[in-house]
Structure formats: structure tokens, C-alpha cells
Amino acid sequence: MVSDADYQAAVEFLYREARFADEARYAEWHALWTDDGVYWVPATTDPGASPDQHISHIYDNRARLDTRVKLLQTGHRYSQEPASPMRRLISNIEVARSEDGELVVESNFILAELSIQARHEMHWWVGHTTHRLRRVEGQLRMSHKKVVLINAAEPLPNLAFLI
Amino acid sequence: MSETAPSTIDYTSLVQSDRIHASLYRDPRVFDDEMERIFHRGWVFVGHESEIPRPGDFVTRTLGRQPVILARTRDAGVGVLLNRCMHRGTMVCTAPHGHTRTFQCPYHGWTYDVGGELLGVSYPGGYASLDKRSRGLLHAPRVEAYRGFVFASLDAKGIPLAEHLGPATRLIDRSCDLSPEGEVELTARWVRHRCPANWKMLPENDSDGYHLGFVHLALFKTVGSAQYQRVVGDERSIKAVVRDWGRGHIEIDWSPGYERPFEWLGNASGAAVAEYVDQMERRDGPGAARRRLLEGPAHAFIFPNLFLGETNIAIVEPIDVAESVHWHTPMFLKGVPQFNGRLLRMAEAGMGPASFLMPEDLTVASRNQLGLEARGNEWIELTRGLERESIDAEGRAVSHVTDETTNRALWQHYLSVMTA
Numbered sequence: 001m002v003s004d005a006d007y008q009a010a011v012e013f014l015y016r017e018a019r020f021a022d023e024a025r026y027a028e029w030h031a032l033w034t035d036d037g038v039y040w041v042p043a044t045t046d047p048g049a050s051p052d053q054h055i056s057h058i059y060d061n062r063a064r065l066d067t068r069v070k071l072l073q074t075g076h077r078y079s080q081e082p083a084s085p086m087r088r089l090i091s092n093i094e095v096a097r098s099e100d101g102e103l104v105v106e107s108n109f110i111l112a113e114l115s116i117q118a119r120h121e122m123h124w125w126v127g128h129t130t131h132r133l134r135r136v137e138g139q140l141r142m143s144h145k146k147v148v149l150i151n152a153a154e155p156l157p158n159l160a161f162l163i
Numbered sequence: 164m165s166e167t168a169p170s171t172i173d174y175t176s177l178v179q180s181d182r183i184h185a186s187l188y189r190d191p192r193v194f195d196d197e198m199e200r201i202f203h204r205g206w207v208f209v210g211h212e213s214e215i216p217r218p219g220d221f222v223t224r225t226l227g228r229q230p231v232i233l234a235r236t237r238d239a240g241v242g243v244l245l246n247r248c249m250h251r252g253t254m255v256c257t258a259p260h261g262h263t264r265t266f267q268c269p270y271h272g273w274t275y276d277v278g279g280e281l282l283g284v285s286y287p288g289g290y291a292s293l294d295k296r297s298r299g300l301l302h303a304p305r306v307e308a309y310r311g312f313v314f315a316s317l318d319a320k321g322i323p324l325a326e327h328l329g330p331a332t333r334l335i336d337r338s339c340d341l342s343p344e345g346e347v348e349l350t351a352r353w354v355r356h357r358c359p360a361n362w363k364m365l366p367e368n369d370s371d372g373y374h375l376g377f378v379h380l381a382l383f384k385t386v387g388s389a390q391y392q393r394v395v396g397d398e399r400s401i402k403a404v405v406r407d408w409g410r411g412h413i414e415i416d417w418s419p420g421y422e423r424p425f426e427w428l429g430n431a432s433g434a435a436v437a438e439y440v441d442q443m444e445r446r447d448g449p450g451a452a453r454r455r456l457l458e459g460p461a462h463a464f465i466f467p468n469l470f471l472g473e474t475n476i477a478i479v480e481p482i483d484v485a486e487s488v489h490w491h492t493p494m495f496l497k498g499v500p501q502f503n504g505r506l507l508r509m510a511e512a513g514m515g516p517a518s519f520l521m522p523e524d525l526t527v528a529s530r531n532q533l534g535l536e537a538r539g540n541e542w543i544e545l546t547r548g549l550e551r552e553s554i555d556a557e558g559r560a561v562s563h564v565t566d567e568t569t570n571r572a573l574w575q576h577y578l579s580v581m582t583a
Contacts, residue, residue, distance in 0.1 A: 043354045055351045057517045076381035079522030118529035155355035155488045159516040
């Protein structure tokens with residue numbers, strides 16, 4: 001169990017991160033990461049899958065995460081130019097504390113994305129997220145974000161926005 | 164096999180030597196003809212032997228429109244089974260991959276072994292005589308492999324695989340020979356990327372050296388390395404070439420622009436690389452090993468659906484006239500597992516829905532599909548490089564990497580298949 005204050009801080013962090021991602025506020029989203037951050041979107045729902053053996057949609061260390069954000073900021077990432085209008089709802093939030101003191105936050109999400117770069121189709125993205133949050137200089141930062149889509153192993157359309 | 168009569172479309176008028184007609188990407192009747200003539204008659208890549216190492220291993224795939232199971236049988240052979248119960252037609256296996264002793268139909272319980280043999284039916288008393296041997300899952304009539312790459316044809320007649328591949332086996336060799344043991348392993352599973360465009364745009368784009376500096380401008384602006392400059396720099400300074408290997412097999416060869424080994428492996432260095440170089444030199448000798456490690460793997464499309472994407476292997480899956488799926492997996496090199504992590508990360512960077520390259524390609528492909536609905540000019544020109552391409556000593560057309568030599572080669576083979 002965690003304190004009400006920790007729970008509330010975790011919830012607020014998730015909402016803030018979602019807002020930055022949904023509104024294509026790339027620099028602000030980028031600033032939420034720790035220097036050792038890992039951003040992982042597996043290509044399977046198998047909980048035993050390993051990023052060292054199996055291909056993922058995203059397995060970014062901090063350097064690749066920086067590249068991902070810079071690409072979006074060039075204005076030439078045509079799969080997100082213009083950025084997809086989108087909104088996500090986050091729910092079923094559960095917070096625990098790990099042995100190393102980080103907050104481990106589990107949540108579900110539903111994200112509606114209007115893919116306006118070509119066909120103007122609505123895409124629905126649904127899944128489970130695990131965040132690990134750490135205090136750095138008094139501010140919560142994410143050191144790990146794992147997003148398991150329910151259709152992770154199915155053919156997916158472009159996923160060039162921040163999920 | 165088709166429920167529709169063959170169309171009477173005159174492909175000779177639609178595919179000309181220097182232009183093609185837009186309806187080839189747009190007309191559902193063309194798509195029907197392609198499924199029948201290209202994917203249900205010819206050789207089609209199904210999967211790799213390393214995906215199913217043990218008896219009982221299987222993966223499910225599609226050949227044109229037909230669901231199949233690629234399975235390792237009890238005698239360690241490789242079979243391509245039609246994924247359809249012989250009783251009422253139910254798909255017997257829906258998992259993308261797995262390991263099993265039997266395929267049991269969920270409808271009435273008919274049970275087949277992993278090689279397709281009918282083991283038994285429920286309540287057999289209802290059949291006066293049932294010849295189990297004739298009720299096994301149907302096999303693709305022809306299955307052949309080259310260096311672990313398994314191809315199948317759903318037509319009992321036709322040319323052997325060796326004739327279909329022709330000299331393009333050397334492209335497969337180029338990739339496999341980078342393994343000290345001469346084998347690649349596709350064991351990382353696949354990512355599948357939905358492409359809202361006709362399937363033929365995928366091989367055309369995979370072998371297009373003209374678009375890189377435009378479609379992928381974001382990446383070149385972000386990662387300003389010299390390697391990329393050699394791809395998108397001044398036209399005369401670009402040394403890479405495109406090449407036509409015949410029968411629709413087409414290549415981009417980056418290696419004339421490479422200056423040192425391992426540019427294809429992101430300029431890998433360190434102890435793991437030194438050990439690898441040792442292994443390669445012991446096998447090939449220092450000169451040949453150095454050349455191989457400089458040239459790197461093939462960047463080539465094997466007609467109609469296999470893409471040797473340098474350190475990735477990709478599959479082009481047609482879904483409908485305006486819908487396809489691009490599959491990819493990293494190409495692991497047997498004997499150097501220390502590179503697997505790097506190859507995984509390279510695969511994620513290059514291909515797939517969240518990668519740094521492919522989302523742009525498929526956005527443009529989708530816009531192509533939309534734009535081709537505009538009538539007025541129904542023709543797509545393929546003239547780029549016609550005046551400067553040449554024929555090399557082996558009879559292959561070769562030209563500047565930005566030229567449409569590859570498109571012309573693909574379409575001329577397409578025409579020969581569609582009018583056969």
C-alpha cells in the first residue's frame with residue numbers, strides 16, 4: 001500500500017503525461033523521463049516475452065527516446081504531420097511501492113486517435129500500462145513505461161504518436 | 164480455385180515498357196487475377212525453417228487468400244497444409260504460432276496429426292466406409308526450401324523453385340553467408356504493419372532509392388551521419404545502384420557507397436565484433452571475409468512477397484485491392500548470438516508501425532492510393548534512368564540507385580505472369 005498522498009501524486013502524473021501526449025506537447029512529455037528511462041511497447045501480450053529475444057514495437061532506451069521525440073519535432077515526421085488529434089481515458093489505477101522505492105503504477109487506457117495524415121480514419125487503441133515513477137529533485141519522473149496493447153500481436157496501423 | 168471466371172483485362176495494354184496504368188492498383192478485378200495467377204499458382208515465400216525447429220512446431224500464414232499452416236512434421240520434414248478441416252471446412256488452427264501433436268477441428272472433433280494425416284473422426288459408425296488416407300488436410304502440392312527459406316506453390320504444375328529464383332539465389336546467399344555457420348534464424352517473431360494501399364506499392368517502395376531524402380527527411384535531419392549523406396547527398400556522389408536480377412527479383416545495392424566494414428550493422432565495434440571477424444576470416448580467408456563484411460546483407464525483393472531488408476526479413480501480404488500488411492523480423496545470424504540484441508533494436512528502428520522509417524513510407528503509400536483515384540491522367544510514368552541504365556557482364560540491368568530500373572523490372576515480370 002502507498003499513502004493517499006503518493007496515490008494522488010501518481011494519478012496526477014498519469015493525467016499530466018496523458019495530456020502532454022494527447023496534445024503533441026513533445027518537449028513537456030520528454031521532460032517527464034528520468035535519464036535512464038525505458039519505453040517499451042511489446043509486440044505480444046505474452047507476459048513471458050523478453051525484449052532480448054522477441055521483437056517489440058518500441059523498446060527505447062533514453063538515447064532512442066530522444067531520437068523519437070526529435071523526429072516528431074522536425075515537422076517532417078509525415079506519419080504524424082499534422083499530429084493525430086487524440087484523447088485517452090485512464091482508469092483502474094493501482095499504485096504500489098517497489099523494493100527500490102519507486103512507485104509502480106498499473107492502469108488501463110482507451111485512446112481514440114483520428115489518423116488525419118491520409119485516410120482520416122478513427123483508430124482505437126486499448127491496453128494496460130505499467131509506469132515506474134521516481135522522485136528526482138523533488139519531482140516525479142518516469143523511469144519505465146510499458147504499454148501492452150490488447151492487439152499487440154495483430155497487424156497495427158501507424159503508431160508514430162506517443163502512446 | 165477462383166470462384167470468379169478469369170477477367171478479360173488486357174494486361175498488355177496496361178503494362179507498357181515505360182508506363183503503367185493506375186487501374187492496376189485500384190481495380191478489384193485486377194486483384195482477383197493477381198491472387199489467382201501470382202499467389203495461387205506461382206512460388207510464394209511461406210516462412211523459414213528456423214521458425215519451426217522441432218517436430219510439432221507450426222506457424223500459420225496466408226498464401227494469397229488461402230490460410231495455410233507451415234508445420235514441422237514428426238519425421239522432421241516441413242509441410243504446408245491448407246488450414247481447412249476436410250469435413251465442413253472449419254479452420255483447424257487459429258494460433259499464429261505454437262507447438263502441438265494434433266490439430267483438432269472444434270466443430271465435430273475430427274483430429275489430424277501435425278503432418279495433416281487424419282487420425283480419427285468422432286462417432287465413425289455414421290460412415291459406412293471412410294477412407295482416412297484420402298481425408299487428411301490437403302498439402303500445398305509443391306514445397307521447396309532454399310537455405311531455410313520455405314516457398315510453396317498451390318499449383319501441382321509449374322517451374323521448379325530453382326528456376327523461379329534463378330541467379331537471385333545469390334541475394335539469399337549474400338545474407339546467409341554473413342552467418343559464420345551459413346544460416347540465418349528468424350526466431351524473434353514478427354511485427355505486422357497495416358498498409359492502407361495496394362500490395363504492389365510495398366515492393367516498389369522497398370526497392371525505391373529515390374524517395375529516401377524526401378519521405379525520410381525527419382530521420383536525416385535528426386541523425387545527420389555521413390552514412391546517410393552518402394544516400395541522400397549530391398546526385399553524382401551517390402554510388403549505390405539498383406539491379407534487375409530477372410523474374411521480378413530486384414535489388415538496391417548500397418555496398419558501392421560503403422567505405423568500411425559494418426556500416427550495415429550500424430558501425431558495430433568492440434570485442435563481439437572482433438570475435439565475429441575471426442570466425443569469418445577462419446572460414447573465408449581475410450580478403451573474402453573483409454569484402455563480405457563490407458558489402459553486408461542483401462537489400463532485395465524476391466518476387467512476389469519476400470523482402471530481404473538488409474538485417475531484416477519482411478513479407479508482403481496482400482489483403483484487398485487497397486489493403487496489405489508488411490511483416491518483419493530481425494535476421495539473426497547463427498553463430499553470433501551476441502548480435503541478436505543489436506539486430507532486434509535495428510529492426511525496431513527501421514520497420515514496423517512505431518519505427519523511424521516505415522510509418523512515413525506507409526503514410527505516403529496510403530496517399531498514393533487516394534491520389535490514384537483522380538482521373539484525367541491514368542498513367543504512371545516509369546522512365547527515370549531509361550537513358551543511363553546499362554547491362555552488366557551478367558546481363559543484368561543496373562543503374563543509379565534513384566532510377567526506376569527496379570520498377571520496370573517488377574512490372575515486366577508481372578506482365579509475363581499475368582498473361583501466361
